Amino acid sequence: MIRSLLLCAAALLGACSASIADGPDQWREVAIEVRPVELGVERVGQLRFRGGVEIASGDPVFGGLSGIEVLEDNRIIAINDKGEWFEARLVLDDDGALTGVAGMRTAAMRDESGRVFRTKEEGDSEDVAQLPDGRFAVSFEQTQTIRIYDLNRDGPFGAAAAGPVLARTGALRENVGLEAIAAAANGAVLVGAEGGDEPTTGLWIAQVEAQGPPPGPWTGYPLAPGFSLTSLDRLPDGGGFVALERFYAPVIGARARITRFPDESLRETGEVMPGVEELAVLAPPMPVDNFEGVATQRMPDGATRIYIVSDDNFSRRQRTLLYAFDVVSSPSSPPR
Numbered sequence: 001m002i003r004s005l006l007l008c009a010a011a012l013l014g015a016c017s018a019s020i021a022d023g024p025d026q027w028r029e030v031a032i033e034v035r036p037v038e039l040g041v042e043r044v045g046q047l048r049f050r051g052g053v054e055i056a057s058g059d060p061v062f063g064g065l066s067g068i069e070v071l072e073d074n075r076i077i078a079i080n081d082k083g084e085w086f087e088a089r090l091v092l093d094d095d096g097a098l099t100g101v102a103g104m105r106t107a108a109m110r111d112e113s114g115r116v117f118r119t120k121e122e123g124d125s126e127d128v129a130q131l132p133d134g135r136f137a138v139s140f141e142q143t144q145t146i147r148i149y150d151l152n153r154d155g156p157f158g159a160a161a162a163g164p165v166l167a168r169t170g171a172l173r174e175n176v177g178l179e180a181i182a183a184a185a186n187g188a189v190l191v192g193a194e195g196g197d198e199p200t201t202g203l204w205i206a207q208v209e210a211q212g213p214p215p216g217p218w219t220g221y222p223l224a225p226g227f228s229l230t231s232l233d234r235l236p237d238g239g240g241f242v243a244l245e246r247f248y249a250p251v252i253g254a255r256a257r258i259t260r261f262p263d264e265s266l267r268e269t270g271e272v273m274p275g276v277e278e279l280a281v282l283a284p285p286m287p288v289d290n291f292e293g294v295a296t297q298r299m300p301d302g303a304t305r306i307y308i309v310s311d312d313n314f315s316r317r318q319r320t321l322l323y324a325f326d327v328v329s330s331p332s333s334p335p336r
Contacts, residue, residue: 027087027105027156032057034100037287037321045280047258047306047325051098052287055320061106062086063314067127067181067231068293069136070307076101077130077151078293079138081311083109083116083123085156090307096299098307098324107156109138112147114159127181127231127293129189131208137163137189139181144169146181146191148208164206166191168217172202182232182241185263190241192221196228200272218266219273224257224281230291231308235260236298243276244294244308256282256291258306258325279306279327289321303327 037052057063064080070090071077078086085107091100108116109125117123124142131137136149138160146163149156169178172193180192188207195201200220221229227245235242240262247255258279265275282288289310297305304327312318 027107030057030059030062030086030104030106032059032062032101032104036099037323039282039286039323041286043328044282044286044325045258045278046327046329047280048328050096050305050324050326051092052321052323053098053100055101055104055322057104062104063312063320065309065320066125066292066311067138068295068307068309069128069130069233070295070297070305071130072297076295076307077128077136078309079109079125079128081124081126081141082120083125085109085151087156096301096303098322101322109149110157110159112160112162114157126179129181129183129233131183131189132187137181137183137208139178139191141177141179141194144172144177146178146189146206164189164208164210165212166204166206166217168202169193176228180229180232180243182234184234184266185238190232190234190266192229192232192243193217194228194230195221195223196226199223199225201229203266203273205266219268220271222272222276224278227255227257231294233294233296235296236304238263239304240265242279242294242296242306244291246291248290253284254288254290255284256288256308258282258294258308280325287319287321289319291321299326 033056035054039049066081068078074090088101088104093099121142125138126141127139129137134152138147147160148163176194179194182190184190191204193202202217203221227247230246231244243259245257261276291308292311293309295307299305306325310321312320
């Protein structure tokens with residue numbers, strides 16, 4: 001009798017433990033408010049404005065968005081700099097303009113042991129890229145690491161797999177480390193450091209399954225004066241890459257710069273990567289914030305869509321802005 005009671009108690013305890021453990025592992029809904037934002041111009045540089053929204057929430061988990069990836073079904077996967085996943089759906093009108101965001105939910109990101117990150121330093125995830133096999137690569141700025149996640153297989157609560165180890169990251173200063181990441185060709189990732197104090201910042205190209213550190217940084221991405229690199233994404237149909245840069249000074253305020261460069265630029269040698277073309281600079285009086293994430297998509301009408309999202313730093317003085325742009329000019333010849 002006593003043995004039976006003990007077995008029942010153990011079974012109940014095990015069931016309760018499983019329930020408790022499963023709780024934080026699951027996606028949970030995040031209530032958001034979405035308000036339209038006008039840029040004030042129809043076109044900036046080589047980009048046509050295709051709608052903007054401000055996303056706000058009373059849920060303390062929401063904020064700090066630092067990376068975004070747009071999937072084929074207008075679903076977005078985003079991360080913040082506290083090691084948390086966000087998933088939602090873009091709402092577009094009949095003309096393809098961005099009008100809203102719906103179905104926001106969140107989950108905690110995990111390390112290689114399946115454990116939730118314990119500190120901001122451990123979980124400072126900065127950019128995300130979907131690989132050709134469907135997995136997601138995430139860059140972590142303060143630990144200078146790359147982690148790989150299989151959301152399709154494991155959901156958001158699966159343990160990370162260690163990504164490639166990049167050479168010569170020890171010289172990167174705290175909080176200006178591995179900021180940007182994009183899927184490159186042939187199972188590789190393109191990774192960029194934030195930079196900001198020098199005219200260029202380092203780029204690495206590494207195979208996801210690489211066993212040892214690749215040479216690097218491979219070359220220098222040319223930054224605009226006072227700007228730093230915050231995000232990268234691969235353009236649709238193998239059209240090269242798009243990069244997002246940010247600028248901030250207390251008196252001048254925030255600015256954002258969007259550039260693109262072809263695959264051929266990554267095959268060049270030299271201290272400064274050639275072929276970087278400026279698409280647009282966003283500056284006041286346009287509503288500009290701390291833009292940190294960029295993602296691209298091929299639209300049904302054939303247009304190249306670029307989305308950018310801002311990190312509000314969990315501050316009431318800043319906003320989470322999501323803007324949509326379509327490229328309105330054909331690529332020019334890469335400058336030399």
